[in-house]
Amino acid sequence: MDELELRNTLKVERAIRNLTQAELGELAGVTRKSVNAIETGRMVPSVLLALKLARALGVSVDAIFSLAGGEEAVAQPPQNVHS
């Protein structure tokens, strides 16, 4: 199975809103280091933090975070369990 990787557009969304990492961190209730670690892929955020970041930026979580790699596995719709 292909390795799935979390990608994010946090830096782009932040730049669009002209926010610094520290400002975004403040809005989401985390430190600048957390924002930096997520942007550079050093840390995978918790669901709660992803939701907080999305709320702080005024977008949905999908708009910031996406899965890359292993497209076949992800793209397949779930099998219909009803006969």
Place this chain on the structure above:
Amino acid sequence: MVVNADERGGGDTVEMLLRMNRRALAVLSLLIVFLGATAMAMALWPDTPLAEWPLRFPLLFPIAVLLAFFSLRFFGGGREFRADAAEVKVILNDDFRRANLLRAQRIALVLILIAQVPLGVLFMRVQPTRAVIGMGGTTIALGVSAVILLFLFFDRE
């Protein structure tokens, strides 16, 4: 809704607290390493100055701790921070710091377990009471300082 960061303030305070915290942890790790070295010296080399200072100058360590505490406060601008202050909560609940602390704890545990073998060999030739004191002190110092130093390493920019 996008909240304006300028309305909230406090970002600089968080940064300052983070820097202070890193400094305090570095100083703390030095003190712990020194205590560990003292415990080791008391068991292995009891006649050396490193082993004798707690008996000769019993007030030296509390004074050093107080000096370190006040110098850190001085370099931190002498500001008071309550434990329930918003900036302190941000740091305590920060995801990156928590993840780094967990990582540091896991690796430090492995280090402590591995270190038991050389420590056991080292303390084999001394009296059992001294060996227990030496191994206990060294293990605690090694564990705590390893957690702090690994955390500082992972938490760097």
